Amino acid sequence: MDRLDALKLFVRIVESGSFAAAAREAGIGQPSVSKQIAALERHLGAQLIRRTSRSMTLTETGQSVYEAAVRIVGDVSDLESSVGVRQVSPTGHLRVTVAPVFGRMYIVPHLGTFFARYPKLSVELSTTERTINLVEEGFDIAIKHGRLDDSNLISRQLASSPLHLVATPAYFNAHGRPTDVDDLARHACIVFAPMHAPRAWRFVTAQGPRVHVPSGSLYSGDAEHIRTAVLADMGMAQAPGWMFAAELESGAVVRVLEHDAPAPLPVHAVHAFGRRVPNKARVFIDFVADILAMQSGLAFHTDFQAESQAESQAH
Known part of the structure; x- marks a missing residue:
């Protein structure tokens, strides 16, 4: 048994979630995978993986061996790359x-x-x-x-995105602009409800944190629906800046209550x-x-x- 290859295979099993997936990725048969892991367990004198017909879990020893194996495999890979043994594009x-x-x-x-x-x-x-x-x-x-x-x-x-309260100029021309959080109760809200419950809008005012539970005619767990409804002049939404960056730049949507915006x-x-x-x-x-x-x-x-x-x- 090549111990490094066995450790690589063990890592592959853990990260792919199954012996079958690891076998496919390695291009070998599943019986061969099982034999190599059994040999690794015999060599280490401990069970690494508990298997049933429906699931696979790591033992406590298996978790420790996995963490060590990831470091070992990574160190070897880094060493090979650093000395130019193989400059391989990721596959x-x-x-x-x-x-x-x-x-x-x-x-x-x-x-x-x-x-x-x-x-x-x-x-x-x-x-x-x-x-x-x-x-x-x-x-x-x-x-x-x-x-x-x-x-x-x-x-x-990777980054953060500011949260904005936005609507189109047409909506604000028809309904006015809110001047504080209390004003939101009289406005139409486009409600993001990913788990069938409205996601609260959060603000940081001069008096401290505030929470507004939006209500309106449209509730959706799909952010695309929220975006489309805002652009269709149906109401306001609190959304990350990336959802409306181009429209904010062009003026197709505008921000309100900017001074009360929560953390990005x-x-x-x-x-x-x-x-x-x-x-x-x-x-x-x-x-x-x-x-x-x-x-x-x-x-x-x-x-x-x-x-x-x-x-x-x-x-």
Whole structure:
């Protein structure tokens, strides 16, 4: 048994979520995968993986071995690259989940450049507003907006996006502009309700934090619907700057209550890998970070560390 190859295979099993997926990625049969892991467990004198007919989980020892194996495999890969043993372009298939509107506006238009740069990579985009379990559903990366829940996942903040209260000039000409948070009760709101419940609008006023639960004629869990309804003069929405950056620039939509705007929303790339991120995932995350940096301004802020520090001091 080649111990390094066995560790690489073990890492592949954990990150793909199954023996069958690891076998496909490695181009070998599943019985061979099972034999190599069994040999690795015998060599280490400990069970690494608990398997049932429906699931696969790591033992406590398996989790420790996985974390160490990720470091070892990464160190070897870095060493090979640094001495020029093999300068290989990243290869493989990458599964990424993004919010639908974000993917349409900021990821898909740039993928041609990405594929030209990395011709041996393919990307599968899943667009959903719901929360994804990366490990159980077999995703490599998620691009998430907003504060992250505590978890065992690894994240990298790519940017932040200011939150704006927006509507079209036509809507404000017909209904007037709100001058404070209390005014919102008399306005038509386009309500983002991803889990069938309205997402509250948050503000930071001179008197302190305020929360407004919006109500209106349209409720939707799809941000594309929210965007379209605002542009159709149907009412106001509180939305991240990236959703309306071009329209804010052109004047097709305008901001109100800017002095009460809450803290910007962070944008993270989240993955289930250990400290060593596979090269195929790393280059994609770097590519998205570059896209957001190019859009810096009304859509995104890249000086998010300073924002985080200011927010911490405010609290």
